[in-house]
Amino acid sequence: xxxxxxxxxxxxxxxTNPLDIKTSRGLALFRPGECVGELSLGGGLSLGLxxxxxxxxxxxxxxxxxxxxxxxxxxxxxxxxxxxxxxLDAGLDVASGLHQHxxxxxxxxxxxxxxxxxxxxxxxxxKGLAVGNGKPRAGNRLLTVGTDCAVGxxxxxxxxxxxxxAKGMSARFRATGQTGVMIAGEGVVIDSVIADFISGAxxxxxxxxxxxxxxxxxxxxxxxxxxxxxxxxxxxxxxxPRALVLCHDPSRPHMRGLPHFPVPDLKACxxxxxxxxxxxxxxxxxxxxxxxxxxxxxxEVANLCARIEDDLGLPCVDPVITGMEPIVxxxxxxx
Amino acid sequence: xxxxxxxxxxxxxxxTNPLDIKTSRGLALFRPGECVGELSLGGGLSLGLxxxxxxxxxxxxxxxxxxxxxxxxxxxxxxxxxxxxxxLDAGLDVASGLHQHxxxxxxxxxxxxxxxxxxxxxxxxxKGLAVGNGKPRAGNRLLTVGTDCAVGxxxxxxxxxxxxxAKGMSARFRATGQTGVMIAGEGVVIDSVIADFISGAxxxxxxxxxxxxxxxxxxxxxxxxxxxxxxxxxxxxxxxPRALVLCHDPSRPHMRGLPHFPVPDLKACxxxxxxxxxxxxxxxxxxxxxxxxxxxxxxEVANLCARIEDDLGLPCVDPVITGMEPIVxxxxxxx
Numbered sequence: 001x002x003x004x005x006x007x008x009x010x011x012x013x014x015x016t017n018p019l020d021i022k023t024s025r026g027l028a029l030f031r032p033g034e035c036v037g038e039l040s041l042g043g044g045l046s047l048g049l050x051x052x053x054x055x056x057x058x059x060x061x062x063x064x065x066x067x068x069x070x071x072x073x074x075x076x077x078x079x080x081x082x083x084x085x086x087x088l089d090a091g092l093d094v095a096s097g098l099h100q101h102x103x104x105x106x107x108x109x110x111x112x113x114x115x116x117x118x119x120x121x122x123x124x125x126x127k128g129l130a131v132g133n134g135k136p137r138a139g140n141r142l143l144t145v146g147t148d149c150a151v152g153x154x155x156x157x158x159x160x161x162x163x164x165x166a167k168g169m170s171a172r173f174r175a176t177g178q179t180g181v182m183i184a185g186e187g188v189v190i191d192s193v194i195a196d197f198i199s200g201a202x203x204x205x206x207x208x209x210x211x212x213x214x215x216x217x218x219x220x221x222x223x224x225x226x227x228x229x230x231x232x233x234x235x236x237x238x239x240x241p242r243a244l245v246l247c248h249d250p251s252r253p254h255m256r257g258l259p260h261f262p263v264p265d266l267k268a269c270x271x272x273x274x275x276x277x278x279x280x281x282x283x284x285x286x287x288x289x290x291x292x293x294x295x296x297x298x299x300e301v302a303n304l305c306a307r308i309e310d311d312l313g314l315p316c317v318d319p320v321i322t323g324m325e326p327i328v329x330x331x332x333x334x335x
Numbered sequence: 336x337x338x339x340x341x342x343x344x345x346x347x348x349x350x351t352n353p354l355d356i357k358t359s360r361g362l363a364l365f366r367p368g369e370c371v372g373e374l375s376l377g378g379g380l381s382l383g384l385x386x387x388x389x390x391x392x393x394x395x396x397x398x399x400x401x402x403x404x405x406x407x408x409x410x411x412x413x414x415x416x417x418x419x420x421x422x423l424d425a426g427l428d429v430a431s432g433l434h435q436h437x438x439x440x441x442x443x444x445x446x447x448x449x450x451x452x453x454x455x456x457x458x459x460x461x462k463g464l465a466v467g468n469g470k471p472r473a474g475n476r477l478l479t480v481g482t483d484c485a486v487g488x489x490x491x492x493x494x495x496x497x498x499x500x501a502k503g504m505s506a507r508f509r510a511t512g513q514t515g516v517m518i519a520g521e522g523v524v525i526d527s528v529i530a531d532f533i534s535g536a537x538x539x540x541x542x543x544x545x546x547x548x549x550x551x552x553x554x555x556x557x558x559x560x561x562x563x564x565x566x567x568x569x570x571x572x573x574x575x576p577r578a579l580v581l582c583h584d585p586s587r588p589h590m591r592g593l594p595h596f597p598v599p600d601l602k603a604c605x606x607x608x609x610x611x612x613x614x615x616x617x618x619x620x621x622x623x624x625x626x627x628x629x630x631x632x633x634x635e636v637a638n639l640c641a642r643i644e645d646d647l648g649l650p651c652v653d654p655v656i657t658g659m660e661p662i663v664x665x666x667x668x669x670x
């Protein structure tokens with residue numbers, strides 16, 4: 001993957017659902033020093049950065065417009081085009097996490113050729129991958145799994161990595177999604193690999209290691225999401241995790257984008273993930289639950305965590321409100 | 336996908352394992368009138384066709400060299416190159432089911448440009464796919480699932496389709512693998528789609544229908560194969576099958592290519608497939624087991640089928656030795 005040059009102008013488009021600006025938000029949260037501004041087309045969302053157009057951002061030192069939003073099917077949207085062309089005209093590169101590639105649109109392709117701006121697609125199918133083989137490999141690996149997409153698996157993985165390092169237990173974040181890859185500057189976008197290579201990509205992302213470092217692998221999708229469960233399963237097998245953290249958004253009324261699918265029960269979801277994980281990691285253990293309490297009052301979060309702890313016998317945290325330490329402690333106690 | 340023009344010269348290379356010439360064999364079995372010859376480099380395998388080099392095949396009317404073999408990771412092999420170049424020189428097109436594309440090799444690319452021969456890669460990631468949504472859709476769909484890869488899912492699907500039609504119950508074969516797609520001249524190679532679109536591809540392959548026609552969908556991989564289970568699960572969810580047929584090769588000592596992974600127990604495998612299928616098809620039912628008895632004596636096949644029928648309460652067949660009728664009858668009895 002080409003390196004993306006900061007500083008960044010973060011595109012929010014006309015999105016109204018906060019889940020749809022996940023990548024822009026991820027950069028604002030985890031690479032704050034490199035985000036100079038945001039560009040909204042009036043959807044009402046903000047990351048708290050100065051509103052800028054591309055020319056203003058370039059004047060402020062920005063190097064790249066980041067299309068950090070989700071769209072239907074990951075396709076380019078007509079409303080984006082003017083901003084993309086203006087960014088190229090202002091001398092910026094354009095980075096995108098969409099499935100449809102920037103150069104697919106002739107207007108973008110030709111303008112980039114004229115201005116010399118780089119078009120960087122994060123969701124490129126990685127080349128040179130091998131098929132997964134499931135062989136036991138050394139190393140401490142933890143995978144975040146979820147009741148659905150966009151429940152905090154990446155957020156939890158990043159916070160857990162920081163918390164493990166703070167405690168003196170070395171950890172590395174292994175990005176598997178477009179946002180994680182943009183934040184880390186490395187990784188493999190698992191949902192964009194050719195289907196036969198999903199588990200192989202996960203194995204390549206977290207190869208055998210002989211030290212004590214924890215590879216904290218960002219999960220994808222959910223075994224209960226009929227759109228993406230195949231990706232989740234391939235990643236689960238290839239990651240061959242020693243430990244799982246189950247992530248959940250208690251405010252989710254149904255599976256994202258699928259009003260006819262209920263969110264699974266936490267215990268059932270955890271059991272399913274453990275069962276499937278045992279195919280390649282017979283000794284896998286759950287070490288905690290991480291909830292996204294951002295839509296709840298802190299005492300509601302505390303009550304819910306207490307109930308989940310009783311119910312599942314595992315530490316339950318919110319990365320921001322409670323911190324990750326209870327899960328770090330459970331990890332430290334693994335045999 | 337570009338149409339492949341018969342007649343065909345079937346490439347066997349230096350392969351020694353019969354499983355590795357599956358695509359060439361599939362064409363020989365299911366499109367026999369269009370296969371003029373085979374080309375072996377001395378591995379000892381044969382499909383019983385005349386041995387020919389490309390010039391001889393062209394003289395016999397062939398239009399396409401088919402690289403109908405499996406290779407490690409689906410990559411081009413050096414031993415193939417001379418044959419491919421000779422085929423192009425003889426005025427043939429070249430069709431390939433490998434993951435690595437023909438034009439990736441500059442020798443092949445340049446020779447094809449010089450001769451005007453077409454380079455046809457079956458394993459192209461299908462474009463324009465939507466993400467799967469799991470919504471209930473009308474229509475009779477049957478999916479073959481397996482204890483492993485290469486156990487007879489395609490073979491069973493083709494024979495079952497023929498048997499249903501022979502009985503007056505209309506059926507259509509829905510190809511999901513490179514061999515099936517070459518045989519049918521249509522379909523989607525599921526293992527080559529971008530990971531996020533696996534279940535969407537399966538939905539697109541078998542859209543809603545209001546008639547009584549059975550879509551017999553070729554399964555892929557196995558939920559118990561750590562290399563490919565993600566593909567299997569995405570296909571299972573997207574196919575949303577009313578009925579499942581479990582396919583098995585009793586002579587398989589371990590999962591293919593994975594000596595450290597045992598072949599799953601039939602009952603456990605069937606239960607797992609039914610459980611996972613219920614996410615999008617709550618009323619799914621198993622209608623039979625199909626074994627590959629080609630390495631067994633007929634009475635051994637009969638004994639094994641009887642034991643499996645007792646054990647699972649389902650008809651058990653070998654498509655060649657017993658025929659598919661017991662499964663056709665069970666399908667006819669579905670409510």
